[in-house]
Amino acid sequence: DAGVTQSPTHLIKTRGQQVTLRCSPKSGHDTVSWYQQALGQGPQFIFQYYEEEERQRGNFPDRFSGHQFPNYSSELNVNALLLGDSALYLCASSGRTGATNTIYFGEGSWLTVV
């Protein structure tokens, strides 16, 4: 049973460019959340997708957008990259709504903006 998978593992982008990160949730999970973890910090909630809709959003600008596909996989898009967007981006998946569902994290995508 595959867990949460993310791609790419590492990438380097130039300031002003756009990036797309991808996530496949754990089998049987239908809810995907994205977190940003800056160096030396805890993960910060970006947004969550359920039934192909953004259900909740953290305190991130509109440059951060996402999508969820019918197979529950998800993409995170960041436009007009800034140096401060350099971070580990973590995808988390969980089952049907309800806080008692265990949340599983992927290995993350390391983004460096130069």
Add this chain to the structure above:
Amino acid sequence: AQSVTQPDIHITVSEGASLELRCNYSYGATPYLFWYVQSPGQGLQLLLKYFSGDTLVQGIKGFEAEFKRSQSSFNLRKPSVHWSDAAEYFCAVGGGATNKLIFGTGTLLAVQP
């Protein structure tokens, strides 16, 4: 405001010694509490979780945590630390229908031989 505080940024213990990592939370509703571990360059692995019931919860790798509502705390403990426990540990609080987690800033654990 919802928040998690991990007062200790960095802790060093000797192998075989006991360990306690502190976590305090602020949450308006009934909190659901989690401890995750992150090895260098890796994602987050769930150690244990508390939703309700017995306030002492057991997790993987010999870890346990105790929920104390009166102190708004959820401290992580291990009776005997192994060198492989060296990693960063994150406490998180969540709740409600959306499973959004709020994380602390983490505690980096170093283990001396």
